[in-house]
Amino acid sequence: MDAERFVADRVRRMSAYAPITPVETIARRIGATAESIVKLDANENPYGPSPRAIAALARLSDAHRYPDPDQIRLREAIAGFSRASSRESDLRAGADELLQLVGMAFVEPRGWAD
Secondary structure, eight states: GGGGGGGGGHHTTTTTOOOOOOHHHHHHHOOOOOOGGGTTTTTTTTOOSOOHHHHHHHTSSSSSOOOTTTOHHHHHHHHHHHHHHHHOOOOSSSSSHHHHHHHHHHHOOOOOTT
16 A cells, blocks of 8 residues: 555655754764763753752652653643643643644545545
C-alpha cells in the first residue's frame, strides 16, 4: 500500500524537520568538550535543573509509577494559579506531541474510501 497517496499535497511539499545538532557532535567537530559548550538553539537550560527541582524530585514517593494521564493535580494547580478552568489547559510531552494532535484534528486524510 502506498501510504504517501493519503498525505495532503501541502504537507508533502513541506521541508523536512531539521533536528538540532547534539552537543556531543558539535564538541567532536570543533575539538572541545561537551561540558564547555552552551547551546541556546533548542531552549536548553545551560545551567541544568535548579537545586530546588532536584530536591523536589528526590522527595517523590511514586516516581516508579506511571503518572496520571489526565494530569489532574497539575491542571488544578495551574488553574488555581491562572484563575482559568482546569479544562482550559492541555498538557503534553513537548510541542511535537501537541502539533501532532493538532494535525490529527485538522488535516483530513484523503483516499480512505478509494
